[in-house]
Amino acid sequence: MNKPTIHPYVPIIIGVISVSLSAILVKLANAESGVIAFYRMLFSVILMLPVFLMKYTHEIRLLSKRDWGFSAIAGVFLAFHFILWFESLNYTSVASSTVLVTMQPLFAFIGTYLFFKEKISGQTLFAGAVAIVGSVFISWGDFKVSGSALYGDILALIACALITGYLLFGQDVRKRLSLITYTMVVYSISTITLFFYVLLKGESFGPYPTIDWFWFLLLAIVPNLLGHTLFNWSLKWVSTNVISIAILFEPVGAAILAMFIFNEFISSSQIIGGSIVIIGIMMFVVDFNKIGNIFKKKG
Template sequence: MQSFLLLFGVAACATSVIWIKKSGVDPVLLSGLRLVVASVALTPLFIRDWRRHRDVLTWRHYRDAAIPGVMLALHFITWLIGVRMTPAVNSTVLVNLTPIVMPLLLIWLTGERPNRRELLATGVAGIGLSILFVSDFNLSREQFNGDLVCLGSMLLLALYLTLGRKYRHHPTVWLYLVPLYYTAAVVALLLAPVFATDLSVDWPREWYWVLALGLIPTVLGHSLLNNAMRHFRGQVVGLASMLQFIIAGVLAYLLLPNETPAWTFYPASVFILLAGVIVVGRRKSRPAASPVATATRTAPPAEGTPTGSR
């Protein structure tokens, strides 16, 4: 079941490139608006879980949700800017290179090292990426800046997801995500007057794209990815996220003009799909115990001890 939810979240995230390219709202402002939609939509779940677990919540839980919230806001802003500067397939490939850097972040922040299966899957995915870079990837002068922005956004995404793995001590995923989304929304909206080139919104035309961006890739996509970080090893989630490249390429071909993938899209997709099958198709292994979880084996539950996700 968790494998299905992870793959469904990956598919939901892959739709973001469509809504971004359809919308004409400034990227900084659009980032804030999608986060407001997600925050408001999930607030009832937060209130429900807060009532159940308020006795064990401490200021540390809110702090640990706020830190990755800042990373998410910056990721969304740079991602939206990069998507509009480079083709959909290119931008999606670049932003999902997280398995290349996530092992280092996992070792640094959580002490979690990739196992042999994850290393094998990373190597297989690397073959697919090499096909794209060598044979198909177009680093033209016009797209080069967009490519760099997408690479920067990828680093922010990897850090944000890794922090989700590190801070999985929240009693439920909603007690972590909703403060995170609200923090990210505030950061993006505060940056909008400073960095946005146009703060106007043509709501009759834009409301659909803003709502779709907030509900599908954010509420469904990012929420399920963060939930997966509580149940799977970090590198598994990073490798599974690379499947976004395939889904986004197909959607862009069907829904966007002048977004026909080159022939190299297909062999690269085979390798990346195989990498996803290697890590997600297996039975979920038990995640490494966190220091808090380890402590519960020898001591009664202390304040802030996780009680499992809901």
């Protein structure tokens, strides 16, 4: 394998900063959660469309009825993930919301255990328990501040469960399609879902001030296309675990940005609880047996 022209950690760092901006851009936009989510996905689809039409349209024929069904479910889950997560930011802080949404690996484990009967190791159980303790710590601290903050935390956790469902239903389809085709199909379904959601709720598609259109476009370009594209590029050179651990620093970056941009105070319960969640998920992602074997070989 040829060496990359730049160190893989450079795009990973840029990717983490990119996804950290997601919550910030949502709070900057002056629109309903469903509308923000709709334009984020719509602009993503529009920006991807030329590349898809030039190189990948033939892959649509590879989709079976089952694939279309799973892709549809994944797209709907992704749509409501964005709705609930964006809505959570109206009630709780960026720090709490992003930490709780980052618990996706734990929800993924629960899903794979229930649906694919994957085995549970002692390390997995302990790591999950640690992450849950951290999330309870955050939620209890927010509840003492206000009931609405706790409500926002609950929305963020449901959003986390939905993004896990999106990944679980999409993983089988993704194996047979290129990243562009799979993303195009699921993002399109998600956009259609969000369109009808906004329509049925009677939310306004516009007009909005120019600055809001700028935030909508940035949401599509920075966290959606730039952030995740850089992570996918880096997978050629580093393991999935490295990416998974890097993504855990999204709430750290988001909380720091929110502190400077929105003057959001980070409470001690958020710092302690967030740290516990991140440690728990790192324990979940890292295979300590492999690390131990490496040190044994070196010894």
